Amino acid sequence: xxxxxxxxxxxxxxxxxxxxxxxxxxxxxxxxxxxQRVQDSIVIEDPLLTLPVTLLNSDGQVFxxxxxxxxxxxxxxxxxHFAQQIFLQSEDRAFYTHKGYDIAAIIRxxxxxxxxxxxxxxxxxxxxxLVRMRFLTTEKTYERKFKELLYSxxxxxxxxxxxxxxxxxxxxxxxxxxxxxGAAATYYFSRxxxxxxxxxxxxxxxxxxxxxxxxxxxxxxxxxARQERLLDLVAREGVITEEEAEAFKQLPxxxxxxxxxxxxxxxxxxxxxxxxxxxxxxxxxDERLKNASVDEQSVIWQEFQSEYHQLxxxxxxxxxxxxxxxxxxxxxNVNQLLSPYPVLQMGGAVISNDTxxxxxxxxxxxxxxxxxxxxxxxxxxxxxxxxxxxVYAPLLEQQRYTPQSLIDxxxxxxxxxCPKNIGRATYGMTTLDQAFRYSHNTAAxxxxxxxxxxxxxxxxxxxNFEHITEQDxxxxxxxxxxxxxxxxxxxxxxxxxxxxxxYLEPSTIRSLKxxxxxxxxxxxxxxxxxxNERTVSTMRQLLHSTVVNGTAQGLTYSTNxxxxxxxxxxYYKDLWIAGLNDRYTAAVWxxxxxxxxxxxxxxxxxxxxxLSYLLNPYYGH
Numbered sequence: 001x002x003x004x005x006x007x008x009x010x011x012x013x014x015x016x017x018x019x020x021x022x023x024x025x026x027x028x029x030x031x032x033x034x035x036q037r038v039q040d041s042i043v044i045e046d047p048l049l050t051l052p053v054t055l056l057n058s059d060g061q062v063f064x065x066x067x068x069x070x071x072x073x074x075x076x077x078x079x080x081h082f083a084q085q086i087f088l089q090s091e092d093r094a095f096y097t098h099k100g101y102d103i104a105a106i107i108r109x110x111x112x113x114x115x116x117x118x119x120x121x122x123x124x125x126x127x128x129x130l131v132r133m134r135f136l137t138t139e140k141t142y143e144r145k146f147k148e149l150l151y152s153x154x155x156x157x158x159x160x161x162x163x164x165x166x167x168x169x170x171x172x173x174x175x176x177x178x179x180x181x182g183a184a185a186t187y188y189f190s191r192x193x194x195x196x197x198x199x200x201x202x203x204x205x206x207x208x209x210x211x212x213x214x215x216x217x218x219x220x221x222x223x224x225a226r227q228e229r230l231l232d233l234v235a236r237e238g239v240i241t242e243e244e245a246e247a248f249k250q251l252p253x254x255x256x257x258x259x260x261x262x263x264x265x266x267x268x269x270x271x272x273x274x275x276x277x278x279x280x281x282x283x284x285x286d287e288r289l290k291n292a293s294v295d296e297q298s299v300i301w302q303e304f305q306s307e308y309h310q311l312x313x314x315x316x317x318x319x320x321x322x323x324x325x326x327x328x329x330x331x332x333n334v335n336q337l338l339s340p341y342p343v344l345q346m347g348g349a350v351i352s353n354d355t356x357x358x359x360x361x362x363x364x365x366x367x368x369x370x371x372x373x374x375x376x377x378x379x380x381x382x383x384x385x386x387x388x389x390x391v392y393a394p395l396l397e398q399q400r401y402t403p404q405s406l407i408d409x410x411x412x413x414x415x416x417x418c419p420k421n422i423g424r425a426t427y428g429m430t431t432l433d434q435a436f437r438y439s440h441n442t443a444a445x446x447x448x449x450x451x452x453x454x455x456x457x458x459x460x461x462x463x464n465f466e467h468i469t470e471q472d473x474x475x476x477x478x479x480x481x482x483x484x485x486x487x488x489x490x491x492x493x494x495x496x497x498x499x500x501x502x503y504l505e506p507s508t509i510r511s512l513k514x515x516x517x518x519x520x521x522x523x524x525x526x527x528x529x530x531x532n533e534r535t536v537s538t539m540r541q542l543l544h545s546t547v548v549n550g551t552a553q554g555l556t557y558s559t560n561x562x563x564x565x566x567x568x569x570x571y572y573k574d575l576w577i578a579g580l581n582d583r584y585t586a587a588v589w590x591x592x593x594x595x596x597x598x599x600x601x602x603x604x605x606x607x608x609x610x611l612s613y614l615l616n617p618y619y620g621h
Contacts, residue, residue, distance in 0.1 A: 053312055055268050057322040064268035065261045074182040076166040082198050085239045086205045090230055092126040096161050100127040100152030127152045130168045175211035190256040199251035203227040264327050266363040270376055271320055271508045279308055282521050315515040320508050321357030329619040330360045334610050338365045345593055347374030347488040350614045351496050351585040356504040376489045379467050380589055383480040383567030384439045385576035388539060389494045391444050391478050394451045394459040396535040403433035403541050409443040414475050419445045436542040437550025441479050448478040462503050462530050463494045480567055492587035495578045498539050501531040543579060552577060554605050556612035572599035575607045586614035
C-alpha cells in the first residue's frame, strides 16, 4: 500500500511541473492549504558561508587561521574548462537546457523508488543539488523531494545558469569540513586550483558523490578508483581523448594536506578579542551603547554581534605586530622558569618602544586556546607598581623635583587612614630617589595628597584603564588599593608613556581588511603628550635607580638603559614588576588564580626573571 501511495503522489506531481513551465503554476498553488504552505516556505536567500579569518605577523606571514569550515570561493572563470566539464558530464549533462529539473529522469526515479519502497535513485540536477545544499535537509521523503523541485524552479528564475554552476562548484562538500572545489585544492594539495593538473582535479571531483565513502584521507583507493571512472566518462563525452585519460590515470596523486595554522594562541586569542573591541568602535556601536538605557544596550549589543559575526563569516585579514621570534622566546623561557612551580601563574605583555605595538603576550602556564588569558583578563590590585603612574609622575608635573630633592617619608594619617611602610619601618626626610626605589608607602600617600586625588586620577585618563571606579578615588590607591585593579597589559601600556612622555594606545592590530581588500580599520599613528620632558627624564632616573639598587634589583639588564618598579599586595597575593629598556616596555604579574598567598615564592624573584625575558633585546623578529 505504501508503495502505491508514493507512486500516485509522484505521478500527480508531474503535471504540476509542466504547468509551472507554462506560467500557470500560481493558480495551482492556491488549490489546497498544503500547496499554499509549500509555496510560502520558498525563500531564496544567499547562503551563510563561513570563511577564514587570517592573522598575519609583523612580516606579513600567516601565523593563525580562525575557521570552522575551510572555504575559498572562486569566480566561474577561475574554474578551468576541464574542471567544469567533469562535474557537468558526471552530474548533469542537460544542465544548460533544463529548467532546474529533468522530467524524464524524475519519472524514472519515482518509478524505481516506488518499486523498491525507498528513495534511492536521485535524478537530481545540479540545480536541485544546490537547493539541497543551501535550503533543505537530505531527508529522503516525497515532501522534501517535492519542495526541492519547487525551489529549483525558483532558483532558475533568480539566477543565470553560469551563476548557479559557480555557486554549485563553490558549495559542494569535499569531506573534512572542506567546501568548494577551490578550497579542496588548497586543502588536499596545498596549491591553488589553477596549479592542479587534470588528474588531481578528477581526484577531487570523485569526493562529493559520497564524501564519507570517498574521503581520500581514509579511503584513498576508493577515491582513486572513482577518479579513473570519471576520466573514462569525460573521455567518452569528448572532453579529453582516451589517450589523455589513460595518461592522467598514471599521474601520481601526492596529497599535501593543509594543516590549520594556529601558532601562538597566547597572541592570536588576544588579537581576536581586540578586533571585536575595535569594530565596536569603528562601526559606531560604542557611542550608541554609552547613550542607551540598560534594555536598549541589550538590543544594540545583539545588533553588533550579528554584524560582527557576519564580518567574520565573510572572512577577514588581520595584520598584526606579532614578533614571532620574540613570542617564541618569551613562551619558551617563561614556561621553563615556571614549570617547577605548577601552582604559580603569570601574565605578561611586551610593547615595542619604536612603534608602541604589542609584539608579545604571555597568557599563563599551560595555557589552552580560548582559556583564561592572564595578560589581559587577570585583573589584580597592582601594589606599589602603580606609584609611578598615579603618584610620582603627576607630582613631577607639578613640582620641580630631582632625584635628590628631599621628600617627607615620616608617618602620616589622613582621617582614619594611617598607612605603614614595609616592615613597619619609620623614616624622616629622605631623598625622592630613596623613597621611590625603596617604595616608602608614607611618602607615596603624602605625595598623592599633595597632588590631589582628582588631579592624580585625571592623569590616568589617557591610558583608558577599564576597571577604575569612583570608589577607587582614595589615598589607599597610592599603594595599589583599588576595587578591582589592572591587567598586566594595562600596566605595560601605562609604563610605555615613560619612553618619551607621549602615549599612543598600544595594539596588536595594524589593520583589519575584508578578503576583497576593503580596509575596515587602520591603526592611527598620532600620539598625545602625557608627561613633560622633565617629568620623563626624572622618572626614568628613578626607575633605573630602582633596578640598580632598589626593589627591582636582580633584574637582568644589558642595554644602555633599564628601569623598573615592583609591587606587592597584602599577604603576597600578587607580585608585580613593570619597566622598560631601550627596546621594549613590559609588565609581569605573578600569583595564583585563586588569590592565595605566594609569599614562599617571593624570595625567588621569579617575576624579576620573567621580566628579564620579556625585555630581552636580543630577540625581535
